[in-house]
Amino acid sequence: MLKRKVLIVDDEKLVRWSLTQKCAEYGFQSLEAPGGEEALRLAAAETPDVILLDVHLPDQSGIEVLEKLKQAGDTSAVIMMTADPQLEEVKAALRLGAYDFITKPLNFEELSVTVQNAAEANALRTEVESLRSEMRRRTGYHDVVGVSRKMTELMKFVRKIAASEASTILIQGESGTGKDLIAKAIHYDSARTDRPFVAINCSAIPENLMEAELFGHERGAFTDAKALKKGLFEVADGGTLFLDEIGELSPLLQAKLLRVLEDQVVRRVGGVRDFQVNVRVIAASNRDLERAVREGHFRQDLYYRLAIISIFIPPLRDRKDDILPLADFFLDHYNRKFRKSVRGMTEETRRLLLENEWPGNVRELKNAIERAMILEEDSLLRPNYLPHAVSGSHTGPGTSASAFPAPAGETSFAGSRRLPALSIPDGGTSLQDIEHALVEMALRQAGGNQMRAAKLLDISRDALRYKMKKFGLTHPDDDEQAAPATA
Numbered sequence: 074m075l076k077r078k079v080l081i082v083d084d085e086k087l088v089r090w091s092l093t094q095k096c097a098e099y100g101f102q103s104l105e106a107p108g109g110e111e112a113l114r115l116a117a118a119e120t121p122d123v124i125l126l127d128v129h130l131p132d133q134s135g136i137e138v139l140e141k142l143k144q145a146g147d148t149s150a151v152i153m154m155t156a157d158p159q160l161e162e163v164k165a166a167l168r169l170g171a172y173d174f175i176t177k178p179l180n181f182e183e184l185s186v187t188v189q190n191a192a193e194a195n196a197l198r199t200e201v202e203s204l205r206s207e208m209r210r211r212t213g214y215h216d217v218v219g220v221s222r223k224m225t226e227l228m229k230f231v232r233k234i235a236a237s238e239a240s241t242i243l244i245q246g247e248s249g250t251g252k253d254l255i256a257k258a259i260h261y262d263s264a265r266t267d268r269p270f271v272a273i274n275c276s277a278i279p280e281n282l283m284e285a286e287l288f289g290h291e292r293g294a295f296t297d298a299k300a301l302k303k304g305l306f307e308v309a310d311g312g313t314l315f316l317d318e319i320g321e322l323s324p325l326l327q328a329k330l331l332r333v334l335e336d337q338v339v340r341r342v343g344g345v346r347d348f349q350v351n352v353r354v355i356a357a358s359n360r361d362l363e364r365a366v367r368e369g370h371f372r373q374d375l376y377y378r379l380a381i382i383s384i385f386i387p388p389l390r391d392r393k394d395d396i397l398p399l400a401d402f403f404l405d406h407y408n409r410k411f412r413k414s415v416r417g418m419t420e421e422t423r424r425l426l427l428e429n430e431w432p433g434n435v436r437e438l439k440n441a442i443e444r445a446m447i448l449e450e451d452s453l454l455r456p457n458y459l460p461h462a463v464s465g466s467h468t469g470p471g472t473s474a475s476a477f478p479a480p481a482g483e484t485s486f487a488g489s490r491r492l493p494a495l496s497i498p499d500g501g502t503s504l505q506d507i508e509h510a511l512v513e514m515a516l517r518q519a520g521g522n523q524m525r526a527a528k529l530l531d532i533s534r535d536a537l538r539y540k541m542k543k544f545g546l547t548h549p550d551d552d553e554q555a556a557p558a559t560a
């Protein structure tokens with residue numbers, strides 16, 4: 074393990090010498106500075122984990138040094154030392170973000186524990202920071218692939234909105250076009266990035282629970298309300314609330330949401346007072362909301378409020394220039410994920426991908442590449458393992474039942490529309506595994522919508538949930554999309 078670095082700042086040579094000895098004894102690497110200027114120089118050049126800083130220095134006070142360190146963005150844990158602690162100094166030091174304040178003569182035993190703790194806390198914070206920026210990298214614009222004119226224009230607009238004060242944003246587009254992705258990109262590129270990103274799917278939660286979910290409830294508000302519950306608006310305070318499938322929100326909740334958006338206040342169910350909240354709401358819909366308004370399913374006033382800033386993500390078939398860059402991006406992704414080394418795609422694969430209509434948009438393309446990557450043993454991705462719909466083949470090994478490709482030429486159950494082309498391998502198979510795979514596929518095909526997935530399998534939503542639980546399934550796309558999720 075790397076040795077922790079301690080910077081000792083004291084004008085007394087003897088103090089520096091004895092602290093250096095102790096540091097060595099406890100396994101810390103140390104640096105010395107006799108005054109403030111030298112301390113600031115060393116802190117910048119050496120990025121120590123811990124700084125032991127005397128309050129009384131010849132050239133400036135330790136408090137001033139601390140202030141300059143913090144202004145310069147220094148991240149080390151600063152422990153202030155003094156022989157005669159003044160309350161005002163202690164308060165100032167702690168206010169400025171000192172880690173601790175200790176009095177001389179120093180008790181080395183205690184000091185070593187404090188230094189150790191400070192170093193740990195610092196390492197942990199650095200780790201959290203880097204994980205956070207990694208998160209941001211993963212969910213930021215770097216992950217939004219788009220080279221077509223439509224997408225580059227759109228991303229320019231998205232960046233502008235992210236940096237703006239806009240408090241409501243509407244994202245529309247067909248299923249699988251990237252609404253979730255853009256919503257996250259907006260959040261992580263905004264000033265709200267260090268505050269929560271909370272997502273909830275309005276169609277996934279029964280209406281009677283949705284209100285409490287969004288606005289919270291007081292203790293005893295209704296029979297099951299044993300304890301106070303914070304609503305997602307409160308949880309997301311300072312951050313972003315992503316309301317997915319907003320078109321599914323009940324009329325009552327549409328009215329309540331409008332009030333929150335207009336006044337930026339929420340009231341818990343059973344509550345008597347309003348809470349001020351500062352939340353950016355990003356709503357998404359894959360239904361044509363304007364039409365829903367015309368047909369009377371969606372409140373016009375709410376629609377106008379949401380649509381002040383509105384983003385429409387075009388379907389993939391209208392921006393074909395994005396298909397191959399996206400495919401390359403997913404190929405890369407699955408190479409890493411599956412530890413494969415597929416170098417690229419054959420000409421034929423490229424042609425098929427380009428010609429396809431992609432009704433399921435980017436998600437469908439991603440799934441097609443995933444499946445092909447799982448099965449490909451060659452160094453180039455061949456059309457062999459692309460789904461039927463893409464390859465247009467009816468005899469290739471590509472079937473819609475991705476986990477169980479039927480052998481070439483096999484078209485079992487081909488006559489029935491209700492059964493996918495499955496066949497049992499010679500070695501036999503497991504009904505459980507097939508059920509598992511089918512549930513997964515249905516969820517995927519339904520874009521994570523449980524109602525739709527249940528319908529695809531002709532079972533009740535409860536039955537589907539039971540099976541999801543049994544197979545440990547959450548959301549089909551990735552590991553992080555379960556709603557409501559806090560990032």
Ligand SMILES: Nc1ncnc2c1ncn2[C@@H]1O[C@H](COP(=O)(O)OP(=O)(O)OP(=O)(O)O)[C@@H](O)[C@H]1O
Nearest residue numbers: 216217218248249250251252253254359435436520
């Ligand atoms: N431009 C893009 N670049 C990279 N990946 C993308 C892009 N657009 C979408 N994806 C990926 O495609 C998948 C589907 O995208 P997403 O979940 O954002 O779609 P959606 O519009 O929210 O769909 P739905 O309406 O079904 O909820 C995700 O895995 C997402 O990361």
Ligand SMILES: [Mg+2]
Nearest residue numbers: 252253317357
């Ligand atoms: Mg979505």
